Amino acid sequence: MTSIRMVLRTGLENLSRLRAALPWLAAAALAAVVARPARAACDCVLPGPTFYPPHVPEAFAPAVFTREEVAALTCRPARQGRLACTWTARYVLTRTQSTAIPLSFAYPTGADITVSFDGAAVAGSVDALDPRFGVDQRELFATWPAGQTDRLVVEIRADLRLSPSQCGCDSARTTNRRRHPLVTRADATTYALHYRPDDAPGTMRLTLDLRRPWQERRPRLFPGGKGRRITRDVVKERDEPAVFAFKTLYRLDPGGPVAGLGLSFGPEGLRPRLRLGWEVAWPKIWVHSLVIETDARRRVAIIPAWELTYPYTPSRWIPEAGVGVGVPVQLAPVARPGVRVFVRLGWLWAAVVGTFDVYPAVRGAPPERLGSLMLQFGL
Template identity: 70%
Template structure:
């Protein structure tokens, strides 16, 4: 008698369990739709004890970025603030800047503080600070100028799984980063408007707030009216970014005129752009046949959910080195999850220098690092 009510209760819980599973499955699909995290720039901070006596009458900022080595951007951040004080006393100013940036701060054209690029000795800290005093003997109005040089790496997204082609197939070699760059600016409430300039040499887009519509690599200047002090995040996409990829190794069975034999492969592959995978491998049957195969594979640039398999189709140009040097044509297909895949190949070697045509095939299990 007691087992039947329990079974009915479990049946009633099934819709709730199904809904929970659906929600859990839908989260990763939305995980990639989040703000990019990058280095943050701030205006000068005035302590609360002096904040009421200091006002900002002018705010001008600009960001210029150029391509740098190893897929990074060399950026320059400049800002100018006109400050006015109502009391004749020393005013402390604090300047927060990203770790690793070269920064110079000037008051009325004179260098007041500077820092060289260096890693912060405290782990987990991505911001550093400089402290400047606005002396009481100076005028009641001063112009603060900030210039910072930094090398910008790829953006980080806290809720993103970075399931790009190389990251899926080579989790130990390819970085878990996005093909985007991001810089964050935290404006202050005053003044009510500011002037902001962006000068990039790569396609870019801006996330929040909607200050700019993006561009294809040009200088844009806007006079903006600020509604609040929400941060503005500028993200730069790099659709043709070259990712490092990683090594591949495979083992399986192959058929040839000699019959079934083991098939081994070892090589390297990379994605550029992410939808196209380039590879160069050496294959052998561990007896007589050796071939070098450059290949190109069309695949998904990003998988929205881990359950969806990573698949692709491609062509190659096998060059057999032994037993007879001859070129051929390959078609292949791949299906798998993350770093483990099933690879099927079919090669055709046409008649060459008196040798008859040959057809070879294989089915291998391939791994990436």
């Protein structure tokens, strides 16, 4: 009896301690929930190719000064979600001694680079880059000859293919990345190019020119910059690279296959309903799909449909909702078009889809109203 009392007393004491700790646990949980979006939206460094201004060896650096610096990035759509880009830069250099001065130009591996001195292309030697500049880089060496003018205009042009950058710290997912994780693996809309200018001069002119609409990511070099082409005079930040990081808008999201099963309600009563098709998104807020549905007995229809959703969620674990319309084309038992409205409530690759179809009277067949409730999956 005494042991039972001791056990009860110990349990009550533990319960009291747990009750006292509940406010602290709730506060910690709330803090975690609030802090999670901040981590999801973190501004991590986006990977991308890196360019540098002309490099002067230390022995000659005190005699060479950069008086003017202009850089630009121009990009056009290319295959496989990449951009065909051209990086151009212009420098006005002066020197205080007339001796020959070696210069080197660092650029990413795979870029096709051309360097010009006062408008004339120079044939330099190409070698592996000095390790202090990083990996996946190359270096072109050229010489500012002795006896020429003490003012030199250096122009650089590099053609390269820019691939999407993956930050890795943003847990928010686009509609089709959540619905089709096996097919739509990457968010092919964010691109970045890094440029590491010297301290002097204190400002430089930067231009970003894209054929399609774009929106800049942080850190912002172009405050309020949206559109197709924009130019700014930027004040340099010491030891900080200038990052051309931007998102192209209205890009086609490849999506993936969908399959569903459920029940339909119509003139024949309660019957099974099966569906199979594919869906894409363009822009991300608007999902386009083409599916074929059947009751495995009598009815067969092809349905193009359009669904309005939201492109991002704060977390991949938050359910999403969508509403849409479609144009079901019934193939059997009577060929005729109809109108569909539907709603969708999904979580990751699974969703519940409710549809309502109306078929007008045609060829002597009476009008019909069909409804269905299906469980749908994506890959």
